[in-house]
Amino acid sequence: MRYITMALAKGRLALKTMEIMEKIGISCEEIKDKSSRKLIFVNEDLKLKFFLAKASDVPTYVEYGAADIGVVGKDTILEEGRKMYEVVDLGLGKCRMCVAGPASARELLHHGELIRVATKYPNIAKDYFYNKKHQTVEIIKLNGSIELAPIVGLSEVIVDIVETGSTLRENGLEVLEEICNISARMVVNEVSMKMENERITKIIKDLKAVL
Numbered sequence: 001m002r003y004i005t006m007a008l009a010k011g012r013l014a015l016k017t018m019e020i021m022e023k024i025g026i027s028c029e030e031i032k033d034k035s036s037r038k039l040i041f042v043n044e045d046l047k048l049k050f051f052l053a054k055a056s057d058v059p060t061y062v063e064y065g066a067a068d069i070g071v072v073g074k075d076t077i078l079e080e081g082r083k084m085y086e087v088v089d090l091g092l093g094k095c096r097m098c099v100a101g102p103a104s105a106r107e108l109l110h111h112g113e114l115i116r117v118a119t120k121y122p123n124i125a126k127d128y129f130y131n132k133k134h135q136t137v138e139i140i141k142l143n144g145s146i147e148l149a150p151i152v153g154l155s156e157v158i159v160d161i162v163e164t165g166s167t168l169r170e171n172g173l174e175v176l177e178e179i180c181n182i183s184a185r186m187v188v189n190e191v192s193m194k195m196e197n198e199r200i201t202k203i204i205k206d207l208k209a210v211l
């Protein structure tokens with residue numbers, strides 16, 4: 001039997017994903033060791049391999065088949081636009097993709113002015129402003145701490161994830177518009193879905209039963 005390989009987004013989703021996996025009898029003790037720098041783990045009994053990748057790279061590993069299965073946020077799936085099957089909503093990492101900024105930016109949004117939008121998600125922002133709102137904007141790509149941008153005058157608004165809203169609040173910003181809901185999804189390589197249909201379908205069925 002060949003190994004089935006699963007790519008997990010390292011960081012806040014990986015441990016929670018493994019907690020769900022344990023409920024369906026898929027375990028990997030080593031992966032829980034936070035002090036370890038190891039990136040790949042094997043469960044010999046189940047012929048499963050797990051690896052920890054940067055969240056935004058998970059869809060790439062899955063599209064190319066380097067991983068049969070991946071677990072990653074819907075934000076990353078939308079942003080990366082890779083070809084693969086999205087099969088289960090794991091209900092983890094729930095948050096919202098929003099347009100946010102100072103209250104004063106509300107006016108600019110309503111009047112469809114040419115504003116600057118800072119974001120880690122340029123494709124999601126483009127799709128939202130160009131295709132849904134038909135508003136021309138300038139998109140500025142950042143890699144983190146997006147909330148800084150409107151404070152220091154890099155942009156008028158941001159497109160980013162909001163969970164509790166405390167990052168926005170503590171920086172004098174607020175949600176101006178909601179784009180979509182986000183949660184972690186299981187994704188599957190299209191060829192693996194056919195070649196390993198029985199094993200992958202069983203994982204999906206077991207997951208749906210415990211969620």
Ligand SMILES: Nc1ncnc2c1ncn2[C@@H]1O[C@H](COP(=O)(O)OP(=O)(O)OP(=O)(O)O)[C@@H](O)[C@H]1O
Nearest residue numbers: 010011012013055073074075076093094095161163
């Ligand atoms: N505040 C949050 N609340 C809930 N889920 C979140 C939150 N921030 C991010 N997520 C979800 O968790 C996923 C992973 O986020 P995480 O912050 O661990 O990595 P990242 O920011 O994408 O990567 P990196 O920090 O390596 O640049 C995101 O793609 C998103 O789906």
Ligand SMILES: O=P(O)(O)OC[C@H]1O[C@H](OP(=O)(O)OP(=O)(O)O)[C@H](O)[C@@H]1O
Nearest residue numbers: 144145146160161162163164165166167
């Ligand atoms: O609504 P909240 O509960 O405050 O959560 C939202 C924050 O969480 C994420 O940031 P992350 O911690 O991933 O850091 P980053 O800014 O470096 O991406 C996101 O980009 C927001 O900044």
